[in-house]
Amino acid sequence: MNILLLAGDGIGPEIMAEAEKVIAALALPVDLDRALVGGAACAATGHPLPAETLAKAKAADAILFGAVGDPRFDNVERHLRPEQAILGLRAELGLFANLRPAKLFSGLEDSSALRPEVASAIDLLIVRELNGDVYFGEKGTRTTASGERQGYDIMSYSESEVRRIAHVAFKAAAGRNKRLCSVDKANVLETSQLWRDVVIEVAADYPDVALAHMYVDNAAMQLVRNPGQFDVVVTGNLFGDILSDQASMCVGSIGLLASASLGDGTRGLYEPIHGSAPDIAGKGIANPLAMILSLAMLLRHSGGDEANAARIEAAVAQILADGCRGADLGGTMGTAALGDAVVAALNG
Ligand code: NAD
Ligand code: IPM
Ligand code: MN
16 A cells, blocks of 8 residues: 655644554555645645645555644635645545544543543544535635625535435444434525435435434534434534534544545545644644544555554553543643554554
8 A cells, every 4th residue: 555644734744753653563564655735835845735745645545644734824825825735635636525533532531521421422423525515615805896805605515515425424324323413504504405405315225324413503512412412423514624623622632533534436535633733833742643543544444454443543542541641631741652652552
């Protein structure tokens, strides 16, 4: 398997180094390549997703991605912002299905922002649509008739886009606890009404999965009131972005949530759900576990290597059960020490 490592910005390179330790410890039969992306690529080439990086991504079997985002480039034209690199990769590679699992690790009951008995029940999967919605619609700034500046971003979903993500979500639910909650804002948005109608149509193919619908405002509330009610959640690009950051604090830290971005084939992009965390970059205190768990998802979904995926997840679970904690979880272990602990657990 050819894996392209895109470390990116901020804490990206710090956490990527720990994932590379795990690759080495498992002696995985993979070919690694590297390329510039995000602010690092802007600084070197003037573009966040250079043609060479995109070509390497298209040629790779899987991409392990750190994070992009650099305050130095926050005010450049939008198409040159570091974040365009990840949006461009998702679009160019047709990665429309973003899987974001959240489960409470044993030992982290008191690290959740929720009460332990509420947090203990969390074992959910957010299936976030990744190629559409307000993210990829027409956008711009214009001047109204009265001379005011006005920003706009068009929200839309076509039925084929909804249908393909619905199939991914129903299949995921069929392989789990057979409950699917579709989250939308159909009481206000036409985009959401079409979303809901199409999800209901697709449900006919999955009679064993119980489908429910929830408005996104209620879903945000239910996620902290009773997160144990959720098995698989399917939602659009923007709602999924927001709800997954929220889910991360329900299980203790955003530094724990991994993701897989998949298309029609086995090629995928794997990344933590968090960003480049400029506030802690360079301090050696970022939690590398979401990055390491993203490697596990890579092995499972693109590598067909369930055994090593499960080994990595078990090692992460073990070090957390043993009390290993970084600053984000109220502990003192740094990025490298946490990576070393995972490697020790793999070898132990
Ligand atoms: P962020 O996720 O980078 O950080 C939010 C907060 O969580 C910060 O306080 C940060 O220190 C903390 N945090 C994040 N990851 C952590 C980790 N592994 N360990 C410990 N603490 C962690 O979100 P933000 O601050 O809103 O965005 C920063 C930059 O990252 C922006 O440029 C944004 O656009 C970008 N971003 C990129 C991605 C991506 O590459 N996929 C995702 C989200 C945000
Ligand atoms: C994420 C990020 C991205 C998103 C940004 C950086 C474009 O927040 O991966 O969750 O909004 O999808
Ligand atoms: Mn996000």
